Amino acid sequence: MHEVSVVSDLVSAIINELKKYNVVSVEAVTITVGKLTNLGSEQMEFAYEIMTRDTILEGSKLNIEEEDIKLKCDACGYEGPAKNLDFGDSTEHFIPVLACPKCGGHVKIIAGQTCCVKNMNIEEAN
Ligand SMILES: [Zn+2]
Incomplete structure (x- = not known):
């Protein structure tokens, strides 16, 4: 555990x-x-x-x-929450996408x- x-x-x-x-x-x-x-x-x-x-x-x-979760994008400067993979509404679980929601660029995790x-x-x- x-x-x-x-x-x-x-x-x-x-x-x-x-x-x-x-x-x-x-x-x-x-x-x-x-x-x-x-x-x-x-x-x-x-x-x-x-x-x-x-x-x-x-x-x-x-x-x-x-x-x-908060991300910061190297490419476009986006700073904010991550987008989650969508499983529909059947689950409480979420998988964050660790890429920029705006440009798909490489992000740093800042929170x-x-x-x-x-x-x-x-x-x-x-
Ligand atoms: Zn970006």
């Missing part, structure tokens, strides 16, 4: 970061997950709950925000392929 290793990295990064502060408790952690990462939010929440046991993060809520911590609600000791 891909989610487990991602969440495990995330949790240890957060715990390391929290060591810099005098944290009493953590209420919530908000992360952004790019749509290209193919990470399932349910699996991530589940992994998070297990991996934060007996840590400062135990009992904190994991908020997951999806980040849309949507990473998973990172956006913010944390922490309570610090005085």
